[in-house]
Amino acid sequence: MNARMAAFRERLGGFAFGGDYNPEQWDPAVWKEDVELMRRAGVNLVTVGVFAWASLEPSPGEFTFGWLDDVLDLLHAAGISVDLATPTTAPPVWLSHGHPDVLPVMEDGETFGFGNRLHFDPTSPRYRSHAVRIADRLASRYSQHPALAMWHISNEYGPTSYGPHAAAAFRVWLRRRYADLDALNDAWYTRFWGQRYTDWEQVAPPEVPRSWSNPARRLDFKRFISDALLECFIAERDAVRRYRDDIPILTNFMRFYRHADYWRWAPHEDAAALDIYPDPGRPGSHVSAALNFDLMRSLRGEPWVLMEQAASAVSQWKVNNVKRPGRMRLGSYQAIAHGADSVLFFQWRAGRGGHERFHSAMLPHSGPAARTFLEVAALGNELPLIAAVAGAPSSADVAVLFDWDAWWGLEVTHGLPRNDFDYTAIVESAYRPLFEAHYAVDLVSFGSDLSRYRILVVPNAYLVDDGFVAAVEEFAAAGGTVVVSFFSGVVDVNNQVRQPAYPGAFRRLIGAYIDEYWPAREGETFEVEFADGTTAIADWWQESLHPETATVLGTYTTGDLAGRPALIRNDHGSGCVVYIGTRLEPAALRDTLLSAVRAAGAAPVVEGAPPYVEAARRDRYLFLLNHSDARAATVTVPGPGRDLLTGAAVTDAVDLPPLGVAVVELS
């Protein structure tokens, strides 16, 4: 476990509770009330300075740190620690006005102007040097401030640029990856459509996609941008670390963020940190949240930081629903159950203006009498009851592949047999039955160590790298169970079809080859009959599967492929592989997955609980969360213990009211 994070946890005496604090919005008179109300709410950590560059350096080289000195002193005096941000997500207007080349150039060639946020080109040398400069100045001034507990580098790294800086940096990145142009030409398959490059200078970022473009070029550009953003982070991190080495440094990740490969980022962070805003108006958004939480924990195999969530509504969608009473508390415990060691919000006090004026805050426009503040303060004062949980580890028998290369392969390129794949929805559809059956799940990437798991689920991994193919074969050979769903293993890392037959990467593993992919016609469904005579409906996709060593688990009884296998099973070494060649209706997918999970010997966290009750463990702490607004539940638990929230002894079951939470320390 990361030592800096351990020290941080110790400093806070358990969980971090608080949020983004942007005092530059308010007169100093308000700051006093803020601190008073923070104390009332149990706040012990605030993130300061995320958008403060213009307030700290109003003109080039003119610094106005005084107000920040005062804020940090005031917070420190109140016993509140500070997560100090480098403000590089929002460069001041004097930078972009004087030097428009720091602004990102969008895919359509237009410059993204000042007046929003994230108005920087991550590949601009000028931006980078200014970012490092302001980070250095902040670190030089505040590294030894007693309030300082953590560094927050920039914010929600994101912008892509397609401009001249990006073109130059992309070429540098490509030269590093391919060394010579022939290798690039091979990787990008430029031998076709006459796309062969003869000079590095000819290579440029991809244009606006018009459905006809080189899929390998698009893929590499995604990888490049993720790396370019990461370089920005590392440069600031190193600037800050120079002044002090014992404080965690991290940046905040986002929910299912398509533009940065967090597996590559995580080793450079002291902890994974997540900003998450599940839509309160969408039923089932807690499953997607759980999946993201598990991803954060899996990135480093450690507890992580819930860096931002909303106290109630957000301001980013067409309709921004509020969180009903109890939902914010439930979601906060859910994050902890999945490994978070903090509950932090954006932001402390609702702003009066700007785009986010209606984004809910811990302290709403309607003040400390407001429902939201009361719920926030209640939670802040309740969390110390479970302080012992902070830092506790988690473990899982089940692994699900979630890899950015697999994602990009499926969604960034065109020309697939069908082009409406939604990778995160696909992963979630495999994750949901495991979640509802109360199995602990880790997410893994191509490079992950699989040996700790009993079963690996590989949803629609169209693109896989050779290392992963070998690792999966080894995992199965050693007795692991693998479930692979359709259109997996098709191409290599360059988006080139693996030969000589589909699915090139997994043919041996699944013991079958596929002649053709048969995406379903509009509205078409198929019946699949299983060995036991039961049937299920499938749709969306078929494959003409030809078993070689595999046995048939399910067969189409209708449609163009009637009589052909829909699901097969193959023994591989001591393990076995189930391959699902179509999109099964949810109940059938659930049964197929759970039967494989059980056969693999994986154990659920609890047995027999209803699907709307979530169960998760951190070490000896069992979290039970009732996501139903209406239904109570009684959950049988594995042994006696004590509910830390109520102090009540637990013998063998826990009663949960609607939206109820229990944190049982098992004996």
Added chain:
Amino acid sequence: MNARMAAFRERLGGFAFGGDYNPEQWDPAVWKEDVELMRRAGVNLVTVGVFAWASLEPSPGEFTFGWLDDVLDLLHAAGISVDLATPTTAPPVWLSHGHPDVLPVMEDGETFGFGNRLHFDPTSPRYRSHAVRIADRLASRYSQHPALAMWHISNEYGPTSYGPHAAAAFRVWLRRRYADLDALNDAWYTRFWGQRYTDWEQVAPPEVPRSWSNPARRLDFKRFISDALLECFIAERDAVRRYRDDIPILTNFMRFYRHADYWRWAPHEDAAALDIYPDPGRPGSHVSAALNFDLMRSLRGEPWVLMEQAASAVSQWKVNNVKRPGRMRLGSYQAIAHGADSVLFFQWRAGRGGHERFHSAMLPHSGPAARTFLEVAALGNELPLIAAVAGAPSSADVAVLFDWDAWWGLEVTHGLPRNDFDYTAIVESAYRPLFEAHYAVDLVSFGSDLSRYRILVVPNAYLVDDGFVAAVEEFAAAGGTVVVSFFSGVVDVNNQVRQPAYPGAFRRLIGAYIDEYWPAREGETFEVEFADGTTAIADWWQESLHPETATVLGTYTTGDLAGRPALIRNDHGSGCVVYIGTRLEPAALRDTLLSAVRAAGAAPVVEGAPPYVEAARRDRYLFLLNHSDARAATVTVPGPGRDLLTGAAVTDAVDLPPLGVAVVELS
């Protein structure tokens, strides 16, 4: 009443009848036939020259006024007056080809090129000087022409530009508004997201909206563009007026036009003038037309000019339906009923080419035997029967707020609790029940004098200025009734949330505060129970209302806010306020509004008529209009009189066939 308009009316001996006449499309031989047919159709006014710049000045400084001389002489000889247009809506190609900087730059940064209309940047100094120059030349030549009865400045002012001229002019406008940069920074809340400006040169028009932008900046840019267009009008008006002061000068407004604040424009015009093209294919478009007519009358509290309508179909929509027989006549009388002193069309003779070749004309492609011409001529020959009505004033007990700042606040900015507000639809939904119950309605803006009304309706006025807040309080205190609907009074003119609690502006007025806004979930509905035990369905929006001095009129019986108030009533001085915190189903909104209207002592124009019959009064003239295609109606009228169209005596009721019209002069 405007003296120039009075003289104009006198000159025409009642109503103006005619339309746009573009003789430059035709050989002079056709002009003679035109004039002959105009006389047959009762035409007494035509608008000439709207698009004639290229015909009048084919190359810079080379003028070819001869043809226009001939046209004006010909018209004058036929007794037809002329509304002479400055042709500045369509600059000649030599201007934009030689000086592309006169072309507008669109929001996406592209230049709007020659080949359409409205291809001018209203902030271009070069465009402005050329526009004034051609206006001056026209005025110098034709001011004393005996045919001249009115000046028509440019046409449907509209284009927005985001280019360098606009940027410079925006800064000038902002300096005038804010004087110093600190004030702008405060107004725009740039303290957040690091948007603080330190030099005026850094301030620019907003970029393409990507949902994350400064809402105050967007709002000010809307105000600025409206003012910039108005400056164009004023400059031409002044150039023309220099030559002659007794002729009305105006420009034509458009239906629900979002980009120009007509309340600010109207004082600079001699009359409001409207171009309106209700979609004949949309049932109920006559209600929207009535609302626009009332807006035109309210802008100056005077009769106005119906400057353009279609004789039948237009050419601007995907499907352009014709007006069924009788519909054009009915719509023309409807405009008059709401205060129009003219019936004018675009255009006289259907063009053979160009984009508008299928826009119906008074004289269609199929010639004077065509249905449309016959209906036009019948109307032109019927109008003199009601000549006495011209100039007659109107009055109303009921005022409805319709303010561009309120509109822009709700629609131009993002990040609201929900972002699908449709301001004009909202206003129309409050207007429709008043219209169908035969109440006369004035529209008012923030700055209007409210003292003449008994009741004021404020639909969803998210943004209100302080003056309006004070005026409404005074109005209520003095005994007025106010009906306010949800999400009103939230922000100030800078789009900043009024503190310390919602609805900041109206908390005292409505006697309650709101903890949180609760936009409805997709498909969610709520039951509201009223004091008398009746119930209604509501949807789309809720608020957690906390009455302070108010009493409850209706309570939610279902949903998240079951048991909380949905509608409240508060006494304020001698008056009272009804606040509607949700979107009621139409019948319930109608009952709530009408009950408040009746309680306020407002009187309808007629009693007991069906909702498809419209009733409106101008002084002692009562207009009855049957909008049903199928149903006849008998309408009880307030006292005896005479139907000016038939000459028949009216005792106490009038029979209207489908699409029938009566104009009763009450004794």
Added chain:
Amino acid sequence: MNARMAAFRERLGGFAFGGDYNPEQWDPAVWKEDVELMRRAGVNLVTVGVFAWASLEPSPGEFTFGWLDDVLDLLHAAGISVDLATPTTAPPVWLSHGHPDVLPVMEDGETFGFGNRLHFDPTSPRYRSHAVRIADRLASRYSQHPALAMWHISNEYGPTSYGPHAAAAFRVWLRRRYADLDALNDAWYTRFWGQRYTDWEQVAPPEVPRSWSNPARRLDFKRFISDALLECFIAERDAVRRYRDDIPILTNFMRFYRHADYWRWAPHEDAAALDIYPDPGRPGSHVSAALNFDLMRSLRGEPWVLMEQAASAVSQWKVNNVKRPGRMRLGSYQAIAHGADSVLFFQWRAGRGGHERFHSAMLPHSGPAARTFLEVAALGNELPLIAAVAGAPSSADVAVLFDWDAWWGLEVTHGLPRNDFDYTAIVESAYRPLFEAHYAVDLVSFGSDLSRYRILVVPNAYLVDDGFVAAVEEFAAAGGTVVVSFFSGVVDVNNQVRQPAYPGAFRRLIGAYIDEYWPAREGETFEVEFADGTTAIADWWQESLHPETATVLGTYTTGDLAGRPALIRNDHGSGCVVYIGTRLEPAALRDTLLSAVRAAGAAPVVEGAPPYVEAARRDRYLFLLNHSDARAATVTVPGPGRDLLTGAAVTDAVDLPPLGVAVVELS
């Protein structure tokens, strides 16, 4: 018949069978396997070099013809002929990188960059000179190669450019068309909206359409681009022909391609050639295919070349369905039935990378055991059975107008009474009943000789030229039957309404005029009653028809025009004209058309066959094609003969299984 094509056919001994071969994708080791498998599949022609520019000229002036020498020698040795392509559809990156002015500028002003295909501006002088240069080099090297059987100039000519080269070339084209600017001003009706040009330099390509634009300018720009692309073809053709005159030279057309007027192109080709990719997921796509096939045959009145089709799925749509077993064979025979003398595919071997990696190939990723290869090889080995059919001519009694000017008039311009016309769908809706009733159909353009037909169908020809009007009148006068559907004959070639009344061009022909066009309201339908008392439903469109010499065939019984004629019939000389003034339901349209066809004395290919069976003749060869997946059919044939595919004698009927094909040589 074209002598070069006759020689080509003789060389191949019947039909050409093969496809695009892109060996530059593969190591030479693969080439050997390719040739071996080609022979197995019966391939006798491959198209080589379409995308090979970068492989042939890797840097300016450095040629690497060696590999192509080898490929051609290898193919020749195997007895496979070559259709050698000039590779100008995909210029190498060194050309566009060094000279970005060869790239097309899109309608929105952005440059279409390298990385796709068709990245050339057809109006760029630099592009043109490079294209001719490489064509010349290829011809100089390979003209005498024994494998060479045909030249394939570029590929699917298509790109439009709006940049400076296009502007300059457009002006040249316009000067050629109009000679002086006054004529252009008249043609474009610039007299309105002040659009008059006073200098050629002011004229530019149209901007992005924003619904308000000059319809004549847009129309001329379409014509210009088609001509500009054709100039590219002609320049390369002439460069190649210089070296050898006896080889056919052509380029490949596309299905319903909107941007090139193939009637103008066809005389410059040695044969029409078609690339067609009917969507296997869309029922009825074989009718659309038949129509395109007939268009290809009609363009030159000769057999044509099926240049590209897919062996199974394509990769261009959102969902790319496979061709079910038997469908590829059926579609191939369908092309032959309609006059194709070849069955060629894109491409031979499925590529591993690039955008089209999942476009099906003759030899799929899964190799020669794959279903698709087996079907391809079976067809290739079956085709020699019908070798005698190659070159056989077709004839038809029925002509249907399909003209690009008519198409552009209806779709390129805005402001019509309704703006959702879909020209190709309209033509297809008239073609389908003829197809299903087994009539042979030719397509004709404005300039076609009509004298060989008995009946002419003119679907929605909004724009017609004067020559066609005269030709149709002459055709009818001489005894021909004409069926014209609504909104035809309205404007001239400049998109100007023909005066004095609708339908200007056809008023005399149809014996009626139209007062107004009445597009239907949303969802509106009308009942039409025919003379015999039967009724039908119509929708979408009405016209207020006023018969002058015509008699009424059908009358509206409901709707705004109840009592007015919906269909009329007019005698014209010895012929007669049926005019359909509304959109009839399909069965009524079918009955109207077939009754006219029968009355005109046209004879079907077969009698009494079900509509899912297609029948077509080439000389004495009768093709019967069963498009049903499920139903068999027995088809009565006109006399005895022999089924060339089975060798079986045919007396008076043929039995077709589902998807079955018979090719009967009639005695």
